[in-house]
Amino acid sequence: MSITLLANGDFSAGKSAQASVTSRVASVYSEVQATRIDHELPLPSVLRKPFKIVNGPPSSAAGNPDEIAKLFPCLFGQPSAVLVPSDSEANQTNQKLKIGCVLSGGQAPGGHNVISGIFDYLQERAKGSILYGFRGGPAGIMKCKYVELTSDYIYPYRNQGGFDMICSGRDKIETPEQFKQAEETALKLDLDGLVVIGGDDSNTNACLLAENFRKKNIKTRVIGCPKTIDGDLKCKEVPTSFGFDTACKIYAEMIGNVMIDARSTGKYYHFVRLMGRAASHITLECALQTHPNITIIGEEVAAKKQTLKNVTDYIVNIILKRADLGYNYGVILIPEGLIDFIPEVQQLIAELNEILANDIVDEGGLWKKKLKDQSLQLFEFLPPAIQEQLLLERDPHGNVQVAKIETEKMLIQMVETELEKKKKEGPYLGEFKGQSHFFGYEGRCGLPTNFDSAYCYALGYAAGALLQNGYTGLISSVGNLAAPVEEWTVSGTALTSLMDVERRHGKFKPVIKKAMVELEGAPFKKFASLRNDWALYNRYISPGPIQFVGPASNAANHTLLLELGAQV
């Protein structure tokens, strides 16, 4: 039974209304989608009652505070702003606000709830305010492409996945002309505030905007919200980025299913590549949820300066040991960005780019003499299909397309080759059949879990509170996440305090460094203490599909809980 959602928010079973301005109004909803729309969201208790905002001590920067201070003369050193219960609403003005919001970068489940949170805050605490949604990401700010977000407009997107309410984009506001365009939009719409919902780059950008508005005496304040399924935007005050919880649970559902398939069939090694080019948090979290036989963590490969051969050998050794135990099957998790962590691969690709740009790649292979020894050795070690891909597929700049390499298929071929050698040598009698998987797009737009739904709503609600109270250049920060929602803490953290600088083209650029998997952190240590057992014995866990009601519906992910010191 499907349910049609009409523009006014009424449901009408079985009928499909005409296509309308927004993509969801008049779409047909599944029962699960429909029941989620009216799911009541809990709020941290501090947001449910009158609160006041208390400033902490001045902040510094994650690194190079002097340079950050120079880059952000108006904002550097801002204290964090903590919401605490208050007897009166004294410090909350009744001023009507004009606020804009924008979704930036790749989708993450929960983005719509951040917007609902901002909207509901304004409705409840600053009646008569207006919320604009910039369309298609930061480009929408620059081109002043926006839509006024009303109650009816937002309604169909409540607790729904995707970013399609206002869509997203990957443009950046970088050049002086682009900053000028943003100013014009802020002035044209008379914006009191702007909420930037995005990852590390977008939040850096948000802070640059905030600094620029402050410098130019434009009243528009800017608050960031931490978004990315990759889980690599986090710090003490911002314990996780939204979307990570849902995406990992979707991938873990699939991995758990594949594990049971592996065990039932007894004849495949499933190589599962998981989305996330930079950090391996998704892979680590999925491992903690499902207990695969082998998990490769990019940060460990980099720290140990492992080669592709080392990684292959590690896999092959476990396969050999499992064959001795009678197991010719298993599940192996691989982070999408694996080869970016391997220095020798980077070196080979740099040399290939050079050769491809300047030389002729002859059939006979004379061109290979231009490769350094180590690179030649690696190239010869690669499966022929990958060699070919490296030579043939180029991006518009003529460079090798590393992102197109299907790491899981490459590893299958390399493992296969090594195992054939072992077979000839004698000790290995098992059968190896690799089966490749890539879990990526299916996780970015799922219905947000109860955790992400509530977390995002609180992030948005807090952003509204911070803007109303005159703050700028902060990132909305919701903490104490291992406790029930009522006990979550709410604050704003100076974006400059998350920053360091990187030198690019001879200039210092501010960056929020990606939070990588910490080899000394609790999640990795737990994984490392268990992986040998998981490798040989089958400790598979199948998390099953995300549940929205019942006892299994409210647990947060392992990474977050372990980092918060909770027992999992």
Place this chain on the structure above:
Amino acid sequence: MSITLLANGDFSAGKSAQASVTSRVASVYSEVQATRIDHELPLPSVLRKPFKIVNGPPSSAAGNPDEIAKLFPCLFGQPSAVLVPSDSEANQTNQKLKIGCVLSGGQAPGGHNVISGIFDYLQERAKGSILYGFRGGPAGIMKCKYVELTSDYIYPYRNQGGFDMICSGRDKIETPEQFKQAEETALKLDLDGLVVIGGDDSNTNACLLAENFRKKNIKTRVIGCPKTIDGDLKCKEVPTSFGFDTACKIYAEMIGNVMIDARSTGKYYHFVRLMGRAASHITLECALQTHPNITIIGEEVAAKKQTLKNVTDYIVNIILKRADLGYNYGVILIPEGLIDFIPEVQQLIAELNEILANDIVDEGGLWKKKLKDQSLQLFEFLPPAIQEQLLLERDPHGNVQVAKIETEKMLIQMVETELEKKKKEGPYLGEFKGQSHFFGYEGRCGLPTNFDSAYCYALGYAAGALLQNGYTGLISSVGNLAAPVEEWTVSGTALTSLMDVERRHGKFKPVIKKAMVELEGAPFKKFASLRNDWALYNRYISPGPIQFVGPASNAANHTLLLELGAQV
């Protein structure tokens, strides 16, 4: 929080017990898995109370009844056996039974529940009976490899996905020697009955076994159960095969997520290949659940004698029309077996096999002169990567490996090439980026839906009842599936009545013909009436993750409901 399930069925939080004889005992369970174990299963009311079994009129065959009669002299013409309420348990003996069961072929969610159903029937209605599980499929029968299934043994598998309780296999009992082995096992274990849980081939095999035992005056009776995620084992009396419901809902969850991703990003065409080599039921069901822009149904392609170029043009035309509407994105569903439905592809492959076996494939391409015109034309139309795959990858018999062709990637390349032509011709200004997906293994071993859980349990329970009452050569048949479980009907249907013959090696072989998508059936007709609307407008539905509690947890799939005449 994970939960450890100990051998005695007790839960102990957080501790992991030692590995044990069976794979699941002492495994660690997720919360969802754990809550499912104790999920109370409803039974059709006729199975909850005393019943008697009433025979219908004599049956015939699906085709060539004279030949089927010759092949099954003992069993042909058996009536169906219908369970109806009775005032007394008079006709139920208190005889203790020895029953074997076996899982045959690919995994399908719910297999464990069929076994639980048989077990519980025996516990409740034939106390003191013994249930054996043959390990690793039919080979377990032939080698007499079995395990006695006790209450403790079965407990951890209740309502769980996978076939790992006793595992499965693809061997067939075919030769006289193999039948002899099966007889020996039946006699050795003193089996009163055997339940064969499998697809069309396995159920045909079950009937041959039943016939053989009857002919030899061996007391072992044989009952089949309809299993396959492909949904292609069904008839009037057996409205669906188990596993189809769960697998389709898992795939539909992923497709729905990808749709929202497509709409949010606005720049990808997602080509989703779905498991199922023979019939396109899975693809059709997923289309009905999610409303993709384009769906290719193999049976329609075959009926219309379409070429690969026709299919490509169909896709390209919709992409062009969508570009005019401003949509440069979309979702396209493709059945895994698509190319098997295209006669010209079959012809090309036959010619290639011939050439590859007898001739040299020269670099210059002279070998191509041996292809017939139509085949050469098709070969030249194929993307180079596919051409190469056809020439290089062979199975152990030297044949082209059709199954290895990634149809979705092939179509992306063909569509890309056609669109580039259109771009040069002028009218097309859009951008096309294809993104490929294959959803297969993740659907075979998911936690069974409430529907599959209950359906399988009833199938198993009914198989027990039929065996206890002396029936053989029937397939367990549970009907009226659009009604609440209490009102489901329970019977056994003569397996011979599902059969036709095929001529193989000059002999008639009995087969249960695969139920293909009927172009005049209600599911296809509903799809066909809506697809033009779905093609141009975005009517995406995101079914979300399977729910086990709440209003969205009990609906059966569209195909089944539409075939039963219910409104969906």
